[in-house]
Amino acid sequence: MxxxxxxxxxxxxxxxxxxxxxxxxxxxxxxxxxxxxxxxxxxxxxxxxxxxxxxxxxxxxxxxxxxxxxxxxxxxxxxxxxxxxxxxxxxxxxxxxxxxxxxxxxxxxxxxxxxxxxxxPVSYGSAELALERAELSAGEVVVIGGAAGAVGSACVELAKQRDAIVVACVGDEAKEKVALACGADHIVSSRSRHLHEDIQHAVADGVDVIIDPVGGGFFEESLRVLRYGGRVVVLGFASGKIPSLRLNQLLVKHQSVLGSSFGLTCAKNPDLVAAKWPRLAELLETGQIRxxxxxxxxxxxxxxxxxxxxxxxxxxxxxxx
Ligand SMILES: NC(=O)c1ccc[n+]([C@@H]2O[C@H](COP(=O)([O-])OP(=O)(O)OC[C@H]3O[C@@H](n4cnc5c(N)ncnc54)[C@H](OP(=O)(O)O)[C@@H]3O)[C@@H](O)[C@H]2O)c1
Structure with missing residues (x-):
């Protein structure tokens, strides 16, 4: 072959x-x-x-x-x-x-x-696990990095399935169109030098969940607007920069940073992954995700x-x- x-x-x-x-x-x-x-x-x-x-x-x-x-x-x-x-x-x-x-x-x-x-399978499987890990619920505000990327755009669609309010972080106009087509409520530019202010401008009361496939400046900036009790799910480092964190910030704001790995979960907990497919396939068949x-x-x-x-x-x- x-x-x-x-x-x-x-x-x-x-x-x-x-x-x-x-x-x-x-x-x-x-x-x-x-x-x-x-x-x-x-x-x-x-x-x-x-x-x-x-x-x-x-x-x-x-x-x-x-x-x-x-x-x-x-x-x-x-x-x-x-x-x-x-x-x-x-x-x-x-x-x-x-x-x-x-x-x-x-x-x-x-x-x-x-x-x-x-x-x-990778995009939606990874997105579903990440949103579950974040325990994202209806009415919560989620910021999604690389939101027009393969995993990011799937996160936007599945977050909207959960009736969350989505702030999509994207790098240009073509990517903005993709994120909006996926249902994003607000757009912020990943090229902005004032990302946390832009997010604050879009959602004044702060953010409940951050989904981060990008790392680097996106992680650092978005963390600044995470509310009391907020959760960050780390998916990857498309920026090439692995950020670090001072743990006192998590303590004083009662926050969590969680890793989510689709590949590893397929290996370690295959039944959990297999149980996700019927619903995801139904969303695909009925056009609720694309x-x-x-x-x-x-x-x-x-x-x-x-x-x-x-x-x-x-x-x-x-x-x-
Ligand atoms: N943990 C998991 O379960 C899991 C599963 C699958 C993938 N991943 C990881 O998730 C990340 C995204 O994967 P993907 O397949 O969705 O990739 P992708 O389609 O290329 O999306 C990545 C996005 O990251 C943004 N980005 C910011 N800085 C970048 C840079 N310097 N170079 C390239 N992209 C940059 C881009 O958005 P803008 O240009 O719009 O800012 C781009 O759309 C990767 O790190 C991948 O390894 C993790």
Whole structure:
């Protein structure tokens, strides 16, 4: 089968398109023939050797796929050959075929295009876990960083499903449009040098929850407007800067900072993740959530797609098809 291979730690330009043997579906796994792949920010970290997962070289990156089940391993439950599915895989997705544990595989309705399905499991799975971790409830104010990014835009949509008030932090006008289309109530610019004042201007009484896939200045500025009892959920550091924190601030304002990892939860608590899929798939089927596709590119253009992501030029998800 065709596969993009990471032969050495580095950037998108060092990936090589070549051939690999087909993977084999083991216990509790299915083989998926891939129709489309979601291009993730974490792929950049994975191929550079800076991700929490460091596979042996060479390996095939790619963590979000859509396609059809073409083989079923023993103990794979109700999945059958021909099922249309999307899946999260630790890596291996940028290939003609991949295997995935069934707890990370979501049945996809025939009405949903493969490109949208490929932008679904990681974004919405991560967003749902993060909002649950924050215990975000109706009427609360949530600030979402990178709100037009793949995970950020999913957070905006799912926060609106919870009837929260969403302040979306985005970098340009195209991203503003995406965040508004996802239902954001207020927009603030991630390029502003007075982010905390801009948030305060939008929501004078402060903020209950911060969802942070960005880190750096976003974390520091948004924390300044977090209310008594507020919660921050740390998802990642797209800015490349890992912030630090003086714990006295949490004490005097009775606040919490929580980490949320979709990938690790898939490994450590697969049943919790599997239990989320039916409702998320129903929201997808009924059009209550809609993955935002920024660009669709051929499979052969993975390096340039990753480069666009690195340069912050993507509003929503790039998909290879
Ligand atoms: N913990 C989890 O469960 C989990 C799951 C999936 C992903 N993640 C992490 O979440 C983050 C976002 O992933 P994603 O796939 O949604 O990525 P994405 O689509 O590229 O979105 C990232 C957003 O971060 C913002 N950003 C700010 N400074 C940036 C910079 N210097 N370079 C690039 N982007 C910058 C950009 O928004 P503006 O330009 O609009 O400011 C961009 O839209 C990554 O760190 C990823 O590793 C975590």
């Amino acid at each position: 065709r596969a993009w291979k990471c032969m050495t730690w580095g950037g998108p330009g060092q990936l090589e398109l070549g051939n690999m043997p087909d993977p084999e579906a083991g216990d509790g796994q299915v083989e998926i023939t891939v129709k489309a792949c979601g291009v993730n920010f974490a792929d950049l970290l994975l191929i550079s050797g800076r991700y929490q997962v460091r596979p042996d070289l060479p390996f095939v990156p790619g963590m979000e796929v859509a396609g059809r089940v073409t083989r079923v391993g023993p103990g794979a439950g109700s999945f059958g050959v021909g099922d249309k599915v999307a899946a999260y895989v630790k890596y291996g997705g940028y290939a003609d075929k991949v295997v995935a544990p069934v707890t990370q595989v979501v049945p996809i309705p025939e009405s949903i295009p493969a490109s949208e399905a490929a932008a679904f 993955p935002r596709i920024s660009h669709t590119r051929p499979f052969t253009e993975l390096p340039s797609a990753l480069q666009m992501l690195k340069e912050r030029k993507v509003a929503g998800r790039i998909v290879l098809s």
